[in-house]
Amino acid sequence: MGDATHRSPQRGGEGMADSVGHPLLRLSSVTKRYGNTKALAGVDLAIGRGEIVGIVGHNGAGKSTLMRVILGITSPDAGAVEFGTELLGGAYSLPRAHSLGIRIVFQELALCPSLRVFENASLSRSDLRGRRWRRRSREVIAESLEDVFPGNRVSPRAAIGQLPLAQRQMVEIAQAVIGEVGEVSLLVLDEPTSALSKESAEQLFNFLRRLRSKGVSTILISHRMQEVLNNTDRTIVMRDGRVVGERRSNETSNDELLALMGGTSAGTAGPSTRRQRSEGQPLLDVRDLSTRRLHGITLEVRRGEVVGLAGLDGQGQHELLLELWRARHRWRTRAVRCWGQMAFVTGDRQSAGIFPLWDLARNASASAMGDISSFGLLKPAREVALAERWIERLAIRGRGLSGILELSGGTQQKVLVARALATRADIVLLDDPFRGVDVATKRETYQLIDEETAKGRAFIWFSTENAELEECDRVYVLRGGRMVTELSGDEAREDRVIAASFASEASANRDDVAALGASSGKRIAAQGGRS
Amino acid sequence: MIGSPAVGSLRHPTLPDFGDWRQATSDALPVLALIGMLVCTLVIVPASRSVGGLDLLLSPAVPLVIASFSQMFVIVLGDIDLGTGYLVGLANVVSARYLASSPATAIGLFAVIIVAYMAAGALIQLRRIPSIIVTLGASFIWLGWALVIFPIPGGTSPAWLSSLMNWSPSIIPSAVVFAAVLCVIGQYITHRTVYGTLMRGAGSNRLAVTRFGWSMLRIRLVCYGLAAVFGIVAGLSLTGITSSGDPNASSNYTLLAIASVILGGGSFSGGRALPLGTVMGAFAISLVGQLLVFLNVSSAYQAGAQGVILVAVLAGRALLRIGER
Numbered sequence: 001m002g003d004a005t006h007r008s009p010q011r012g013g014e015g016m017a018d019s020v021g022h023p024l025l026r027l028s029s030v031t032k033r034y035g036n037t038k039a040l041a042g043v044d045l046a047i048g049r050g051e052i053v054g055i056v057g058h059n060g061a062g063k064s065t066l067m068r069v070i071l072g073i074t075s076p077d078a079g080a081v082e083f084g085t086e087l088l089g090g091a092y093s094l095p096r097a098h099s100l101g102i103r104i105v106f107q108e109l110a111l112c113p114s115l116r117v118f119e120n121a122s123l124s125r126s127d128l129r130g131r132r133w134r135r136r137s138r139e140v141i142a143e144s145l146e147d148v149f150p151g152n153r154v155s156p157r158a159a160i161g162q163l164p165l166a167q168r169q170m171v172e173i174a175q176a177v178i179g180e181v182g183e184v185s186l187l188v189l190d191e192p193t194s195a196l197s198k199e200s201a202e203q204l205f206n207f208l209r210r211l212r213s214k215g216v217s218t219i220l221i222s223h224r225m226q227e228v229l230n231n232t233d234r235t236i237v238m239r240d241g242r243v244v245g246e247r248r249s250n251e252t253s254n255d256e257l258l259a260l261m262g263g264t265s266a267g268t269a270g271p272s273t274r275r276q277r278s279e280g281q282p283l284l285d286v287r288d289l290s291t292r293r294l295h296g297i298t299l300e301v302r303r304g305e306v307v308g309l310a311g312l313d314g315q316g317q318h319e320l321l322l323e324l325w326r327a328r329h330r331w332r333t334r335a336v337r338c339w340g341q342m343a344f345v346t347g348d349r350q351s352a353g354i355f356p357l358w359d360l361a362r363n364a365s366a367s368a369m370g371d372i373s374s375f376g377l378l379k380p381a382r383e384v385a386l387a388e389r390w391i392e393r394l395a396i397r398g399r400g401l402s403g404i405l406e407l408s409g410g411t412q413q414k415v416l417v418a419r420a421l422a423t424r425a426d427i428v429l430l431d432d433p434f435r436g437v438d439v440a441t442k443r444e445t446y447q448l449i450d451e452e453t454a455k456g457r458a459f460i461w462f463s464t465e466n467a468e469l470e471e472c473d474r475v476y477v478l479r480g481g482r483m484v485t486e487l488s489g490d491e492a493r494e495d496r497v498i499a500a501s502f503a504s505e506a507s508a509n510r511d512d513v514a515a516l517g518a519s520s521g522k523r524i525a526a527q528g529g530r531s
Numbered sequence: 532m533i534g535s536p537a538v539g540s541l542r543h544p545t546l547p548d549f550g551d552w553r554q555a556t557s558d559a560l561p562v563l564a565l566i567g568m569l570v571c572t573l574v575i576v577p578a579s580r581s582v583g584g585l586d587l588l589l590s591p592a593v594p595l596v597i598a599s600f601s602q603m604f605v606i607v608l609g610d611i612d613l614g615t616g617y618l619v620g621l622a623n624v625v626s627a628r629y630l631a632s633s634p635a636t637a638i639g640l641f642a643v644i645i646v647a648y649m650a651a652g653a654l655i656q657l658r659r660i661p662s663i664i665v666t667l668g669a670s671f672i673w674l675g676w677a678l679v680i681f682p683i684p685g686g687t688s689p690a691w692l693s694s695l696m697n698w699s700p701s702i703i704p705s706a707v708v709f710a711a712v713l714c715v716i717g718q719y720i721t722h723r724t725v726y727g728t729l730m731r732g733a734g735s736n737r738l739a740v741t742r743f744g745w746s747m748l749r750i751r752l753v754c755y756g757l758a759a760v761f762g763i764v765a766g767l768s769l770t771g772i773t774s775s776g777d778p779n780a781s782s783n784y785t786l787l788a789i790a791s792v793i794l795g796g797g798s799f800s801g802g803r804a805l806p807l808g809t810v811m812g813a814f815a816i817s818l819v820g821q822l823l824v825f826l827n828v829s830s831a832y833q834a835g836a837q838g839v840i841l842v843a844v845l846a847g848r849a850l851l852r853i854g855e856r
Contacts, residue, residue, distance in 0.1 A: 095744050110742060114735035114802030119728045124743045129725045161735075 022085050024049045024186060024217050025070065025102075030079030031241075032065055035409060036438040039065040040076065041241035047186065050215040052208055054228035054249060057238035058261055058498050059313050059464040060435075063221050066238070067188055070219075071104050072097040101185030103176040105192055110172055113161030117141055120160060121175050144174040148207045149200055169195040173204065180211060187211065188219045193227060205231040223312055225254050225502050237261055254502075262466070262498045280304045282339065283427050283458050284324070289335035293319050294481045301427065301460060304453045308472030309462040310497045316481035317462040321429045324460065340426030343367060345416050347432035347462075349409070353416050360402045361387030364415050368422040390418035395444055410441035417445055421452060428452075430461040434468065446471050466494040477501060557848060561795045561811040564844055568818035576825050586699050589706035592817035593696070594619065594769040596710055598784045599791035599813040600717055600806065601761035604754045606792050607721070607734045609801025610655065610662035614670030615762060616785035617677065618644070620778045622766020624677040627686025627776025630767075634689075645759040647672075652755030656748045670785070677778035684777035688770045696771030709768075710810045717806025720757070727804070730754055734801025783834075790841050791816050793848065816841065 023046040032040040040062050047053055057063050068074035069081065072092045081088045083100055112120055122128035122137035138156040145152050154167045163171065173192060177184055187208075193201040208218050208231065222228050228235055229249050237245040237260040245260035280303030289297040294316050301307050309317040325344050327336035346352040355363055364387045365372055372382040390396070394414045396407075404412060413433055420428050434442050449459055449471065461472060469475045475492040477485040477500035485500035487493075572588060573580055579588045598619050605612040612618075621644065629637035651669050655662045688696075698705045721727035733740045733750050741747055769781060793799065794815065795808030819840050823833045 094742065098744070110739045112732035112736040112739055112802065115728065115732050120732065120739075122725060123729055123732050123740060123745070126744075133725060134723070 022082075023047055024051075024084065026080075026082045027066075027069070028080045028082075030066075030069060030076045030081065032069065032074060032076050038241050040069070042079070043238075043241070043243055045236065045243060047217050047219065049217060050212045051234065052212055052218045052220060052232045054220045054222065054232035054235040055238060056221075056223070056225060056228055056235060056257060056261065058466065058501060060240070061238040061261075062241040063238055064190070065241075067104065067190060067219070067221070070097070070186075070188065071102060101183055102188070103184050103186070104188040104190065105173050105176045106190050110175060111160050111168055114159075116157050116159055117154065117163075117171050118156040120171070121156075121178065124175055125178060140178055141171075141174060144178045144180075145170060147180075148174050148177060149203045152200075165195045166197060166200065170200060177207075177211075180214070180216060184211075184216055186217045186219065188221075190221045191223070192220070193222065193224065201227070223502065225257055229254065229257075258499050258502060261502075262494055280456065280458075284339070284460075285337040286324070287335055287337075289320075289323065291319070291323060294323065297483060299476065299483075301458045303426070303456045303458055305474070306449065306453055306459045306461060306472045308469040308475035308492065309460065309478060310466065310469050310475050311478040311484075311501045313464050315478045317478050318431060319481070320478070321431050321460065321462055325429055338427070341424055342427045342429060343420035343423045343425035344429045345420045345431060345433045347430075347435055349412055349416055349433075354404050354412055356405055358404060360391070360396070360399070360404055360407065360415060363404050364390050364418045365422060367419045368424075371422075371424070386422055390422055394418050394448065410437040413437050414441060414445060417448070421448070421457075426457060428457060428459050430459060430463075432462050432464050435464060442468070466497045469497055470494065558796060558808070560844070560848055561808045561815065564794060564815040565811045565818075568815045568822060572818055572822050572825065575822070582701060582704055583699065586704040586706065588818070588821065589704050589814065590696070590772065591821070592814050593706050593709050594765045594772065594781065595784060595787055595791065595817050596713060596810050596813040597761055597765035597768055598781070599788040599795070599809050600713060601758045601765060602785075602788035603717070603792045603795075603797060603804050603806070603809050604730070604757040604761065605662065605666075606789070606797050606799065607730045607801060607804040608662075608751065608754055609734050609799070610754075611666070611789065611799070612758060613663060613667040613785055614673055615758075615788045616782045617670045617673035617778075618648075618759065618762035619765045619769060619781040619784050621673040621677040622763040623769045623773075623780060624681045624686070624766075624776035624778055626692070626767050626770040627688060627774075628680050630692070630770070631687050631689040641763050644673075644763060645756055648755045648759035648762075649752045652751040653748060656751040674778060674782075677776075681776050681778060684775050684780070686770075686776040688774040692767060692771040693774055696768055706814075710814070714806050714810055717804075717809070721804040721806060726750075726753055731802055731804055734803070736802075787816055788813070790845065794841075794844055815844075 025045075025047040027043055027045040030040055030043045030045075031038070037060075043062070043066060045066075055063055055066070065074060069076050072088070072094045075090065075092065081092065083102075088096070110120075110124065112123070115123070118134065118138040118141050121141040122133050125140075128137045128140060142156045145154055145156075149170050152167075152170055154163070154170055158167075160168060160171065169192065173189070177187065192204060196204065205227075208220075211218060212233075220228060220232055229252065232249045235247050235249045235252060235257060236243055237247075237257055239260070239262055245257075247256065282300060282302050284299070284301040286297055286299040289299075297320060299307070309320060311317060321344070324336060324338075325342060327338055328342040355366065358366070361384060365383050368386060369378070372379055372386055391399075394417070396411055396414055396418070404415065407415070416433065434445065453459065461468075463469055469492055472492055473488070475487040475497060476483045477487065477497055479501065485496075487496050487500070576584075576588075578584050598615050601618070602612055602615050622641070625637055625640045625644075629640065647669070651665050654660060655665050700708070719727075721731065729740065729745060729750055730753070733745070733747065737747065740750070765784070766781070770776060773780065791813035792809050793812075795810070795812030796805040797803050797809065816837075819837050820833065823836050828836055
């Protein structure tokens with residue numbers, strides 16, 4: 001029964017071999033590599049029956065890759081995944097995970113906006129087809145909703161696309177746990193409460209406790225540390241693709257977990273060339289910029305500065321950069337004042353960056369058309385000269401005529417940086433461009449940024465790789481669309497960024513909702529700046 | 532918006548969910564368009580103010596209504612079918628050539644057409660080729676095939692088909708009866724069967740549907756198969772009305788059918804299949820063409836005028852959408 005099952009959460013999984021014999025799920029030395037990035041670097045993990053396990057970690061810790069492995073969406077490069085006594089080998093897949101009773105609630109991933117709630121539920125389950133499926137589906141989803149969120153007022157007939165985000169999240173959770181007992185063995189919740197109200201979140205955790213007493217296990221991924229500590233039996237801390245710590249949730253603290261996440265190993269190898277460069281003339285002045293997902297952003301950038309935007313991924317950094325980019329033509333709006341030209345380097349090189357059919361030289365010079373043309377006609381000689389100059393400066397391994405797709409991802413990213421630097425822009429916006437790029441490329445590009453700042457250019461740099469922020473003169477940590485912390489000079493270290501990302505948890509709940517509503521919409525609200 | 536968790540449930544359970552005025556206006560657009568066109572026509576053409584007159588007015592629209600259903604089953608996936616017109620033309624020619632003399636041949640050819648359409652769907656799915664390319668290419672095959680059968684218009688309609696299409700009950704225009712039957716069938720397929728629901732789901736979130744374990748290939752096969760079936764029925768109705776086969780008679784159906792689906796509440800991005808709206812959209816668009824004839828607009832300007840009206844109506848829909856999230 002429930003009181004006996006969550007008793008022995010010790011390290012590594014040995015402790016899990018309790019009276020039942022085997023843990024529900026065990027991962028041993030699981031690794032997964034994407035290109036240059038080791039997403040998982042040997043993960044050992046065991047989930048017991050009837051246990052609620054929290055997983056916390058900063059950007060790039062490997063949480064989502066780990067979940068994809070558990071769900072059978074991604075197959076690991078090495079290591080073993082065992083379910084009960086069964087070794088899940090190469091044939092492990094999402095349908096197999098489903099038949100084993102492993103369910104996941106991803107944000108917004110299992111809902112079709114054009115359907116009604118009950119229609120969506122019937123698609124998710126093979127037993128809700130055939131005769132009278134509409135009525136049965138309505139009953140089943142209503143029952144599940146009532147079970148998890150008692151007193152909710154979500155109609156099974158409501159069109160999903162018209163539900164507010166909180167209710168969509170409820171539907172998504174309720175849909176995943178239809179037929180909970182006997183069918184669901186492991187429930188994986190990825191940031192389930194970010195869209196929920198406090199009351200609904202509490203209902204969800206009560207439900208998880210009821211599931212636990214019935215022997216169903218839960219993995220809870222959340223960046224709300226207090227929530228994890230209050231509602232889980234065990235907390236696993238991940239960092240850089242590894243499990244770096246495991247604690248009983250009622251015996252640990254916020255600070256201890258933060259330290260495990262990277263607060264202690266302060267980046268001592270940071271560049272020594274940090275200068276105080278805030279004496280240059282102002283290039284960008286943002287006063288109290290508020291949009292639907294940004295709240296009261298105030299920011300000043302001067303010539304020769306590198307300003308970092310940090311925090312957990314998806315807290316409004318990308319939106320802030322786009323908002324600044326949009327303000328470039330409106331020389332003077334109420335919130336953003338800008339003296340100088342801007343260039344934008346995207347981190348999404350596949351869909352927003354490279355021109356796949358163009359060669360390297362043309363890709364690099366694409367933004368500088370004005371300088372390599374006269375009277376509207378391109379001057380090939382100037383184009384070649386410009387491209388060659390940047391190929392040399394960036395030490396790009398490739399010739400001007402190389403197809404862009406022949407180059408490695410890191411080199412392609414360098415070309416995008418070159419494209420921005422080849423313009424006359426005074427301010428360069430970097431939208432997490434070096435995610436997953438190899439270290440050598442990064443070093444070279446950091447060097448270049450340093451040289452460019454010496455010439456008076458300024459950079460605004462969003463990065464999810466916290467070590468990278470040590471290149472910045474000042475770092476703003478965003479959370480829920482607000483700047484929660486400003487770190488300047490030597491404070492701009494990884495441990496401080498991590499600590500700030502998780503700070504002020506209690507007050508940030510409502511902001512998360514706003515930020516989430518924004519990011520899930522996927523469309524970029526062009527009218528945001530006016531408000 | 533998060534603070535009001537009651538929105539979903541306050542509505543009456545049997546009413547459709549009108550989320551806000553935009554949605555309501557958007558849903559009412561095909562109704563308004565149809566009523567507007569009908570009123571205009573009734574005012575301008577006094578002869579149409581009777582059941583018989585209405586029948587004459589609406590009957591020519593029936594093939595377009597059915598062709599729009601064909602288009603609807605492709606647009607629901609977010610695809611687009613640029614071959615609808617020539618598909619209808621091919622079915623028209625095949626039925627005029629063979630249906631009276633050797634029905635078995637006609638039925639066999641229809642089966643071949645359905646399989647070919649499903650193959651086009653499979654090609655789109657498996658090779659990830661945009662539907663616009665595959666269906667445009669296929670449309671030339673349909674046209675060429677029809678021209679091989681009938682280089683110039685000809686053929687006859689089987690008696691049963693002619694009498695069905697020329698049926699004129701005294702109390703209600705036959706076109707309204709046909710439309711009602713089509714609506715019921717369409718609504719049943721799209722909203723009462725799991726596969727219909729699946730189509731709409733796949734059109735709005737492909738990833739979710741595949742995560743639930745459904746095969747996109749099967750969904751595409753079913754949708755393109757249904758598109759072929761309705762295209763063939765549209766061709767049959769055209770044969771019944773015109774009593775002949777003409778490869779080019781329905782060539783403008785492609786774009787008119789797309790416009791009907793969109794006017795009827797469909798979305799180019801997929802996910803929506805609204806049979807009632809589509810039927811009303813098709814009638815409204817067909818009336819536009821007839822109205823221009825009654826207004827003695829020179830035939831040289833008719834296509835242009837029809838285009839302007841379509842753009843205006845569809846732009847109205849697009850404007851309604853801009854304010855949405």
